[in-house]
Amino acid sequence: MRDLVNAKHTVFGYNRSVSGTRAAVKEGFEVSGNLEEVLRHAEEVAATIVVAVPMHAVAEVLDAIVEHAPSCGITDVVSVKKPVYDLILERGLENRYVGGHPMAGTEKSGWGASHEGLFEGAAWVVTYDYPLECEKKDQPVPAEWIDLFTNVVQIILGAKAEAIPVSVRAHDEAVGRVSHLPHVVAEALSIVGDNGGTLAQSLAAGSFKDATRVAGTAPELVRAMCETNAKALVYSLDEMIEILQEARDNLDSADPDISEFVDAGHRAHTRLEARTGARRESVSPIKISSRPVMRLHPGGPGWVRQLVQAEDLGGRIEIF
Amino acid sequence: MRDLVNAKHTVFGYNRSVSGTRAAVKEGFEVSGNLEEVLRHAEEVAATIVVAVPMHAVAEVLDAIVEHAPSCGITDVVSVKKPVYDLILERGLENRYVGGHPMAGTEKSGWGASHEGLFEGAAWVVTYDYPLECEKKDQPVPAEWIDLFTNVVQIILGAKAEAIPVSVRAHDEAVGRVSHLPHVVAEALSIVGDNGGTLAQSLAAGSFKDATRVAGTAPELVRAMCETNAKALVYSLDEMIEILQEARDNLDSADPDISEFVDAGHRAHTRLEARTGARRESVSPIKISSRPVMRLHPGGPGWVRQLVQAEDLGGRIEIF
Numbered sequence: 001m002r003d004l005v006n007a008k009h010t011v012f013g014y015n016r017s018v019s020g021t022r023a024a025v026k027e028g029f030e031v032s033g034n035l036e037e038v039l040r041h042a043e044e045v046a047a048t049i050v051v052a053v054p055m056h057a058v059a060e061v062l063d064a065i066v067e068h069a070p071s072c073g074i075t076d077v078v079s080v081k082k083p084v085y086d087l088i089l090e091r092g093l094e095n096r097y098v099g100g101h102p103m104a105g106t107e108k109s110g111w112g113a114s115h116e117g118l119f120e121g122a123a124w125v126v127t128y129d130y131p132l133e134c135e136k137k138d139q140p141v142p143a144e145w146i147d148l149f150t151n152v153v154q155i156i157l158g159a160k161a162e163a164i165p166v167s168v169r170a171h172d173e174a175v176g177r178v179s180h181l182p183h184v185v186a187e188a189l190s191i192v193g194d195n196g197g198t199l200a201q202s203l204a205a206g207s208f209k210d211a212t213r214v215a216g217t218a219p220e221l222v223r224a225m226c227e228t229n230a231k232a233l234v235y236s237l238d239e240m241i242e243i244l245q246e247a248r249d250n251l252d253s254a255d256p257d258i259s260e261f262v263d264a265g266h267r268a269h270t271r272l273e274a275r276t277g278a279r280r281e282s283v284s285p286i287k288i289s290s291r292p293v294m295r296l297h298p299g300g301p302g303w304v305r306q307l308v309q310a311e312d313l314g315g316r317i318e319i320f
Numbered sequence: 321m322r323d324l325v326n327a328k329h330t331v332f333g334y335n336r337s338v339s340g341t342r343a344a345v346k347e348g349f350e351v352s353g354n355l356e357e358v359l360r361h362a363e364e365v366a367a368t369i370v371v372a373v374p375m376h377a378v379a380e381v382l383d384a385i386v387e388h389a390p391s392c393g394i395t396d397v398v399s400v401k402k403p404v405y406d407l408i409l410e411r412g413l414e415n416r417y418v419g420g421h422p423m424a425g426t427e428k429s430g431w432g433a434s435h436e437g438l439f440e441g442a443a444w445v446v447t448y449d450y451p452l453e454c455e456k457k458d459q460p461v462p463a464e465w466i467d468l469f470t471n472v473v474q475i476i477l478g479a480k481a482e483a484i485p486v487s488v489r490a491h492d493e494a495v496g497r498v499s500h501l502p503h504v505v506a507e508a509l510s511i512v513g514d515n516g517g518t519l520a521q522s523l524a525a526g527s528f529k530d531a532t533r534v535a536g537t538a539p540e541l542v543r544a545m546c547e548t549n550a551k552a553l554v555y556s557l558d559e560m561i562e563i564l565q566e567a568r569d570n571l572d573s574a575d576p577d578i579s580e581f582v583d584a585g586h587r588a589h590t591r592l593e594a595r596t597g598a599r600r601e602s603v604s605p606i607k608i609s610s611r612p613v614m615r616l617h618p619g620g621p622g623w624v625r626q627l628v629q630a631e632d633l634g635g636r637i638e639i640f
Contacts, residue, residue, distance in 0.1 A: 202634025265507025314522025
């Protein structure tokens with residue numbers, strides 16, 4: 001909301017939290033605690049609705065949208081996509097839904113924890129399962145969906161993030177690996193550190209603090225993301241446990257040598273640093289994204305194929 | 321060196337790296353690439369020697385000290401203490417050695433990566449196994465050792481760190497848990513993330529990057545700390561793997577519920593945040609350490625007992 005107002009979008013919203021609503025209004029934002037009113041207003045002005053609630057609250061919000069804003073386009077920022085898409089399909093909303101997931105955030109929650117620029121340079125996933133389905137059935141993608149997709153990409157660019165097209169299944173697999181797994185690891189590492197008592201606690205420094213930062217996230221949010229993406233998470237947890245077990249067995253041998261493991265980790269880290277949107281310093285003052293870009297025209301010839309190509313590369317899209 | 325020069329200590333040193341030596345000299349520091357000369361100079365002025373080399377180079381440096389600076393006091397900053405202490409005992413240097421380990425650093429190495437203020441507020445372990453041994457044998461602690469201990473604590477306070485007395489064994493157990501384990505976890509998590517290919521790499525954000533930051537550490541340094549502290553590390557790795565396995569099994573069940581695990585991780589994180597020397601903001605502009613302080617007089621009645629008490633609390637010492 002802060003970023004889009006800055007980018008001259010008209011934005012209004014609903015917040016369940018009374019104190020959060022009051023704080024936003026005090027700062028001059030158009031926020032209300034009356035969901036029905038906000039949704040009717042959205043319907044009147046044909047707004048695009050951004051659902052930004054934890055997974056367990058999505059169904060209720062979608063039901064309210066069906067009732068009070070029956071023709072608005074919908075996107076969301078929930079960190080799992082299949083459970084949301086299931087709710088969308090149950091309600092037959094797939095022709096007016098584009099899933100979203102900004103890969104940015106902190107361990108804090110609520111309006112008071114929001115700040116401008118959080119999404120700058122971040123990957124922001126946009127899902128496109130609906131046009132894939134249309135193509136399979138040899139049906140044209142409806143113009144309304146194409147317009148919504150364009151709107152959602154403009155919202156993302158308005159927040160200075162990078163739009164990455166990803167199908168629902170591929171999204172959940174990838175974020176199980178690079179987002180939900182780090183949360184589980186942070187919780188486990190916090191417990192092991194704490195087991196060391198006051199001395200270990202006193203000696204914990206940078207490597208420990210950084211690795212456990214996200215264990216400060218509200219437990220219900222961590223549960224929501226991990227439990228609803230359990231299948232993908234189990235898969236990457238198995239990989240993680242196997243790698244740790246191998247390192248452990250090596251360290252337990254008469255003459256430990258973990259060079260292969262450490263070299264592999266270091267190489268992986270180097271590759272990831274180069275690819276995770278870390279903006280390279282160049283001679284020019286303009287920052288350059290490390291993600292490959294694909295310029296496409298929504299609805300144009302072969303545009304869905306282009307989305308698939310961008311997904312394979314983890315690339316970002318620009319729209320013309 | 322930067323911090324101690326700032327604190328008006330006289331500091332000079334040796335650096336094996338030609339470019340590092342040149343850069344330091346250019347900045348006005350007294351650094352030389354001639355180890356023998358530097359050690360002779362140290363002997364002349366009765367300097368306290370800080371050994372700041374990777375574990376595999378410690379034996380060689382100690383041999384040079386025995387030859388060229390036979391009466392200087394010695395401390396070190398190596399991240400394991402038992403392997404260093406074994407080398408000290410082999411050479412009969414225990415009466416002029418106080419082990420050290422500053423719990424601060426980055427994933428970068430070399431003179432160019434050094435900066436002032438790195439140690440501010442950090443825990444800096446000082447070992448005291450020698451006076452414990454003296455007490456066991458009912459022998460007085462030699463005045464030379466007491467003076468060296470006082471010197472080392474003053475060096476630590478000069479770097480604005482906090483001196484935490486810890487015996488060699490307890491140190492290696494604690495840092496296995498809160499420092500070496502996070503390094504192993506960061507390597508493993510980097511490999512799992514990288515296995516996700518370009519899409520996962522592109523989507524990796526804050527939680528992943530923070531958790532894997534130290535995988536950017538030079539592999540030989542990671543090997544040195546982990547392989548030389550293998551026993552303690554295996555112990556905490558077993559704890560880690562067991563906790564991850566339990567979470568994994570729960571997530572793999574028909575109705576995943578990891579509330580107990582996530583709540584435990586969150587509680588542990590909260591406790592650790594309060595204890596790891598995070599300086600609380602108070603009304604006064606003076607920052608207050610969260611570590612309990614014990615003021616003691618080295619060599620005074622019961623002072624070794626006071627060191628043991630401080631260790632149990634993870635507390636810092638001040639000297640009068």
